[in-house]
Each structure stands twice: as C-alpha cells, then as structure tokens.
Amino acid sequence: MLKLFDLIKDANWEDVSVSFLTLFQHEERFINKYEDVFQNLKKITPTDTDMILYLDFITKAEDCLYENSTNLYFKNGSMCEFNSECEEIFCLDFSPWSEWLGAGISNIVEEKYSKEDIISYCLYEMTSYGFNEEKIKEKLQDLNKKCQYAEEHPEKFILASEVFDNIRKKFNLAKDSEEE
Secondary structure, X not given: OOXXXXXXXXXXXXXXXXXXXXXXXXXXXXXXXXXXXXXHHOOOOOOOOOEEEEEEEEOOHHHOOOOOEEEEEEEEHHHHOOOOOOOOOEOOOOOOHHHHHHOEEOHHHHHHOOHHHHHHHHHHHHOOOOOOHHHHHHHHHHHHHHHHHHHHOHHHOOOHHHHHHHHHHHHOOOOOOOOO
C-alpha cells in the first residue's frame, strides 16, 4: 500500500502549492510555513503504522463543521482490514508527523484525488495546531491540563445540554424532533 511519505518524497513544492492554494485560498499568507513543513517532512523517517488515510466530501453540515468540505480521517487497517463496514475512525492531529508519513493511503483516495491534493489536505490537517511538532505538543499539553482541570472541578462547568435547555425555556422554544 502506498504511504503518505511515498507521495511526499516524490512530489515537488511548486505542484503541491498550486493544489494547496486552490483548496485553501484563505491560507495564502502562511504558504511559506506550509512549504517549510513540506520540506521538513521529506527528511523525517516514517513510523510503521496500521493507519490508513481516507478523505470524504461532506455535503451536509451535521456530518462535519462545514457544508461542502472534505473530511480527512484515519482507520486502523489491522482492525478494519477484514471488515468493510468498520466505523471506528481516528484523528491524527496531535500525532507525530512520522506517524502521518507512515500512514497508508486508501485505494479509494488514491483513485479519486491527485497526489498533490492528498498532500495538501494532509499538510492542512497536520498543521491545525502549529507549524512545528513542538508547538503541537505544547497545544496537546495545554488541552490535557484543561481536561484534567475539568475532571477535577466538574462543579465549575455546565453541560451543553443544560445550556440549550435553559435557552429554550427562556425563549419558549421547542426541542428539535431529532433531539428527542
């Protein structure tokens, strides 16, 4: 199976940047940072992993944060290899980049997307929390501290369902039929 590293090592930045800016015009001001990440990825040794990369085009907002966007996710190949209906998916946003590079590319993705588009989607996702692995580790540590605080002090938090119920009561709104 083709790995993300295989795509990146043979790709050139000029082609990838055209794809990237077509997909993510709003990131143009950071294009030099994305290029630095791309060049650094070529120097990293991939870690063997069973993760397989998938991309799906999402048309309904309830399936994703945005309508008409592409969702990048991973499935564990060793768990899903013999089960075509395997639903367990993973996000590698906080994973070391060497794990990203060792991830396989699903055959469906390989057939449907250009290598430049696949690389672009991965660059965008893997830098969601920073343009270097140290920054990403810091964000993860901060998130873990906040989660630990929330677990230790549940009295300081209100469930989202309670907030929505209070808003409904205040404005005399009915619950959506799907929620019931």
